[in-house]
Amino acid sequence: MADHQHAYAPDALIGEDIAAYLQRHRAKTMLRFITCGSVDDGKSTLIGRLLYDSRAIFADQLAALESDSRRVGTQGQAIDFALLVDGLAAEREQGITIDVAYRFFATERRKFIVADCPGHEQYTRNMVTGASTADLAVILVDARKGVLVQTRRHSYLCHLLGIRHFLLAVNKMDLVGYDQAAFDAIAEDYARFAASIGISGVTAIPISGFRGDNIVAASAQMPWYRGPSLIEHLERVEVVARDAAGPFRMPVQWVNRPDLDFRGFAGLIACGSIAPGDAVRVLPGGRTSTVREIVSFDGPLDRAQAGEAVTLTLADEIDCSRGDVIAAAGDPPQVADQFEATIVWLGDEEMRPGRGYWMKLATQTVTATVQQPKYQVDVNTLDHLAAKTLALNGIGVAEVFADRPLVFEPYAESRSLGGFILIDKESNATVAAGMLNFSLRRSQNVHWQPTDISRADHAAMKNQAPRVLWFTGLSGSGKSTIANAVEKRLALMNRHTFLLDGDNVRHGLNKDLGFTEADRIENIRRVGEVAKLMTDAGLIVLTAFISPFRAERQMVREMMQGCEFVEIHVDTPLTVAEARDVKGLYRKAREGQLKNFTGIDSPYEAPDNPDIVVNTVEMTVEEAADHIIRHILPLK
Amino acid sequence: MTALTALTHLQRLEAEAIHIMREVVAEAARPVMLYSVGKDSAVMLHLARKAFHPAPPPFPLLHVDTTWKFAAMYELRERAARAAGMELLVHRNPEAVERGINPFEHGALHTDMWKTQGLKQALDQHGFDAAFGGARRDEEKSRAKERVFSFRSASHAWDPRRQRPELWNLYNARLKPGESIRAFPLSNWTELDVWQYIQQEAIEIVPLYFAAPRPIVERDGMLLMVDDERFPLRPGEQPQMRSIRFRTLGCYPLTGAVESEAATLDEVIREMLLTATSERQGRAIDKDDGGAGMERKKQEGYF
Numbered sequence: 020m021a022d023h024q025h026a027y028a029p030d031a032l033i034g035e036d037i038a039a040y041l042q043r044h045r046a047k048t049m050l051r052f053i054t055c056g057s058v059d060d061g062k063s064t065l066i067g068r069l070l071y072d073s074r075a076i077f078a079d080q081l082a083a084l085e086s087d088s089r090r091v092g093t094q095g096q097a098i099d100f101a102l103l104v105d106g107l108a109a110e111r112e113q114g115i116t117i118d119v120a121y122r123f124f125a126t127e128r129r130k131f132i133v134a135d136c137p138g139h140e141q142y143t144r145n146m147v148t149g150a151s152t153a154d155l156a157v158i159l160v161d162a163r164k165g166v167l168v169q170t171r172r173h174s175y176l177c178h179l180l181g182i183r184h185f186l187l188a189v190n191k192m193d194l195v196g197y198d199q200a201a202f203d204a205i206a207e208d209y210a211r212f213a214a215s216i217g218i219s220g221v222t223a224i225p226i227s228g229f230r231g232d233n234i235v236a237a238s239a240q241m242p243w244y245r246g247p248s249l250i251e252h253l254e255r256v257e258v259v260a261r262d263a264a265g266p267f268r269m270p271v272q273w274v275n276r277p278d279l280d281f282r283g284f285a286g287l288i289a290c291g292s293i294a295p296g297d298a299v300r301v302l303p304g305g306r307t308s309t310v311r312e313i314v315s316f317d318g319p320l321d322r323a324q325a326g327e328a329v330t331l332t333l334a335d336e337i338d339c340s341r342g343d344v345i346a347a348a349g350d351p352p353q354v355a356d357q358f359e360a361t362i363v364w365l366g367d368e369e370m371r372p373g374r375g376y377w378m379k380l381a382t383q384t385v386t387a388t389v390q391q392p393k394y395q396v397d398v399n400t401l402d403h404l405a406a407k408t409l410a411l412n413g414i415g416v417a418e419v420f421a422d423r424p425l426v427f428e429p430y431a432e433s434r435s436l437g438g439f440i441l442i443d444k445e446s447n448a449t450v451a452a453g454m455l456n457f458s459l460r461r462s463q464n465v466h467w468q469p470t471d472i473s474r475a476d477h478a479a480m481k482n483q484a485p486r487v488l489w490f491t492g493l494s495g496s497g498k499s500t501i502a503n504a505v506e507k508r509l510a511l512m513n514r515h516t517f518l519l520d521g522d523n524v525r526h527g528l529n530k531d532l533g534f535t536e537a538d539r540i541e542n543i544r545r546v547g548e549v550a551k552l553m554t555d556a557g558l559i560v561l562t563a564f565i566s567p568f569r570a571e572r573q574m575v576r577e578m579m580q581g582c583e584f585v586e587i588h589v590d591t592p593l594t595v596a597e598a599r600d601v602k603g604l605y606r607k608a609r610e611g612q613l614k615n616f617t618g619i620d621s622p623y624e625a626p627d628n629p630d631i632v633v634n635t636v637e638m639t640v641e642e643a644a645d646h647i648i649r650h651i652l653p654l655k
Numbered sequence: 656m657t658a659l660t661a662l663t664h665l666q667r668l669e670a671e672a673i674h675i676m677r678e679v680v681a682e683a684a685r686p687v688m689l690y691s692v693g694k695d696s697a698v699m700l701h702l703a704r705k706a707f708h709p710a711p712p713p714f715p716l717l718h719v720d721t722t723w724k725f726a727a728m729y730e731l732r733e734r735a736a737r738a739a740g741m742e743l744l745v746h747r748n749p750e751a752v753e754r755g756i757n758p759f760e761h762g763a764l765h766t767d768m769w770k771t772q773g774l775k776q777a778l779d780q781h782g783f784d785a786a787f788g789g790a791r792r793d794e795e796k797s798r799a800k801e802r803v804f805s806f807r808s809a810s811h812a813w814d815p816r817r818q819r820p821e822l823w824n825l826y827n828a829r830l831k832p833g834e835s836i837r838a839f840p841l842s843n844w845t846e847l848d849v850w851q852y853i854q855q856e857a858i859e860i861v862p863l864y865f866a867a868p869r870p871i872v873e874r875d876g877m878l879l880m881v882d883d884e885r886f887p888l889r890p891g892e893q894p895q896m897r898s899i900r901f902r903t904l905g906c907y908p909l910t911g912a913v914e915s916e917a918a919t920l921d922e923v924i925r926e927m928l929l930t931a932t933s934e935r936q937g938r939a940i941d942k943d944d945g946g947a948g949m950e951r952k953k954q955e956g957y958f
Contacts, residue, residue, distance in 0.1 A: 033925055037921045038921055045663060049667050118815065119800065123792070147822065148820045272678060272681055273677045275709070277709060281709060281710075285707075287674045314708065315705070315708065328669070365820050434823055435823070440825050442829055447827070447831060449820050449822075
């Protein structure tokens with residue numbers, strides 16, 4: 020190693036006048052950036068170098084680093100800076116970085132948070148995570164190799180996630196003899212590509228992370244380069260929050276209600292600023308009020324701005340809870356329930372179009388379904404490809420339907436109100452990240468029409484409480500037979516009922532659907548919607564569908580009010596149902612004539628916690644029907 | 656209207672920590688704040704008071720005690736909880752109490768039984784589904800990759816390969832029965848940030864962070880403070896008074912002091928800025944089985 024001295028020798032002021040030094044450092048700003056590069060571009064080495072040069076590494080860590088470098092390093096006797104940042108044991112053994120790691124260092128002007136992301140193809144997930152909070156991207160390129168497929172992919176992902184500042188670091192200049200022509204060619208090549216995907220404002224810097232050239236100070240090896248060093252550029256980039264100037268928006272996180280006299284709305288200001296007396300509108304409800312006070316631990320504030328976590332009180336008692344957005348009264352954000360979105364799939368299991376996922380957008384959590392993608396993006400060529408679904412690391416554009424109106428803004432305008440995650444309802448895994456592009460026109464033009472005869476009126480006229488008795492079980496388990504027996508008993512009790520039968524519905528409403536997983540999901544969604552309309556009309560609905568997936572039964576349960584949904588598991592073992600084989604379907608499935616048959620080559624997910632279980636091995640049809648009736652009475 | 660200026664790094668870190676705390680409170684059924692009485696805990700507690708003002712923080716404080724903390728820590732513990740208007744829960748692993756587990760005779764077992772097992776017991780006993788911790792990513796390599804919302808299985812195990820992606824400031828707090836979250840509001844703070852914030856907000860910390868003459872013995876290259884009569888002196892050892900302070904606080908027999916004259920916050924920060932060793936260096940716990948010690952402990956359920 021040529022130079023071991025610290026580029027950031029401790030400021031003399033620290034020793035002379037620590038109070039003055041600290042005073043000056045209170046005004047430090049913060050920059051979050053992401054480093055992207057292919058496996059051997061020297062990314063870890065660069066980060067290690069930044070930490071080292073800015074004295075973020077202590078002597079004991081350095082001693083450990085020096086001994087590790089000799090033991091497992093890849094740089095001979097020299098310090099292997101990569102060892103500083105390759106954290107987990109598994110990674111050190113494999114010599115690769117497998118997850119996003121965050122690093123910290125500070126210079127005299129700024130604190131930096133670095134998201135260190137691996138360069139492998141299968142970890143788009145990590146890149147997207149790191150890019151989501153970054154203000155700037157450092158794109159590393161090996162001077163010997165130039166712009167690679169991965170370079171383009173990483174740049175595309177950073178641009179997609181809304182990063183506006185790009186720094187092209189052409190690394191390993193020492194290995195090309197600090198040749199200006201090599202640097203210029205790569206910078207030009209990259210600029211052309213960047214412009215083609217809409218990235219503007221690229222700063223290219225020739226560096227050597229290993230040797231320290233142009234990292235902190237201008238390199239003596241490259242007198243032809245007159246631009247800023249890497250650190251100088253990072254220190255100068257403008258970081259006034261881009262959201263600070265827009266109209267006020269604050270998603271309500273938590274309602275602070277210590278006693279009956281105080282009701283404060285706590286949240287992180289996503290955009291704009293606010294002062295007491297400002298007129299605000301609470302969305303999606305739309306009620307207006309004015310800000311009474313910005314409450315804080317240190318006393319009331321005159322003003323607060325984007326990026327600050329505050330508590331507001333309003334002049335009027337209006338409905339406002341977690342998930343609502345308090346916004347500038349004269350310039351509120353949009354409200355919609357159908358969107359076009361760009362989706363990055365992060366789950367191991369592929370996306371299921373039509374399935375209900377939890378969608379978390381700011382502080383709003385709703386159930387949303389994703390439609391079949393309009394197209395998938397090939398991240399290497401940026402071509403649009405046809406796709407039926409998205410698998411891990413897949414990126415595509417699709418329509419998203421929420422079950423309730425969401426307050427939002429296009430992601431290009433607001434990361435806070437345009438970025439969302441999808442959560443699998445079964446596994447609770449975060450399976451996707453999404454960016455809202457715009458709301459669909461049909462959603463903007465479709466409104467709820469208020470009607471004068473309410474659902475309560477409908478039910479009262481029938482003198483009953485609406486229910487959905489949802490029978491689920493294998494084919495041939497006895498769902499239709501038992502449902503029919505239950506309906507006959509209800510009819511004798513003068514109850515108004517309707518039985519929706521799986522086979523019958525497929526002759527009409529759902530005759531366009533087959534038996535693929537996606538079609539089965541859509542089949543259940545439609546039946547759920549029909550059942551919901553019938554409960555609105557005051558009916559007791561009985562449904563007899565295999566409905567093999569938990570997630571879809573849960574989706575229907577959530578469509579209904581309170582405890583109206585009653586899940587009845589007709590728990591007949593496969594062997595019994597197959598032995599009965601009333602319709603001869605099991606035989607066909609076993610012979611391979613029938614694909615996707617539940618229990619044979621398509622799974623049945625039994626209810627975890629059904630409201631009622633009937634067992635047709637131990638019970639007769641009549642006993643099962645009586646058991647169900649006893650459970651659901653009095654129905655008023 | 657005043658002109659908009661960029662927030663300072665401490666303002667951004669503060670807002671992020673408050674946002675994380677409110678998110679946990681909004682989404683978890685039964686949160687708790689792990690309170691170790693150290694400087695990071697002090698900052699975390701202060702942030703909680705700010706986040707929920709004028710209400711007291713809507714969760715209790717939990718101190719997983721080993722009975723071997725410095726006396727000055729026990730003293731501040733009670734006072735800090737009272738000042739915040741919060742309930743203070745203290746858990747001591749009954750098995751460790753019974754077996755008299757101590758750092759002098761039991762080595763690594765001391766940390767495992769009092770801290771790792773004790774923490775699991777306390778969380779299970781009270782049914783907490785979310786626990787705030789003051790850990791920072793800059794402390795240690797395996798922490799650098801941990802999420803802000805870190806998931807633990809029903810047996811409190813951490814699997815670094817199954818962490819949930821965390822994008823923007825959207826945290827997925829959904830749990831299955833038995834699972835729990837460790838939430839780290841100070842993830843993005845560094846040691847210097849913590850000190851600067853303590854100074855800016857005038858947060859009370861244990862006096863042991865400031866230099867004063869204290870009785871110490873030098874043992875295995877560490878300066879150990881003789882905090883009470885339980886400290887077994889080896890033949891020939893005689894406590895001497897020296898001006899020392901601590902950069903990190905834990906069990907007194909396991910925590911190395913540094914010789915120092917830094918008796919004020921300014922001086923402590925100056926010393927920190929000019930010093931050449933990291934703060935965890937004074938702790939015996941990270942040195943067990945090489946560099947992977949902390950990662951392994953976390954997989955077993957250590958905080």
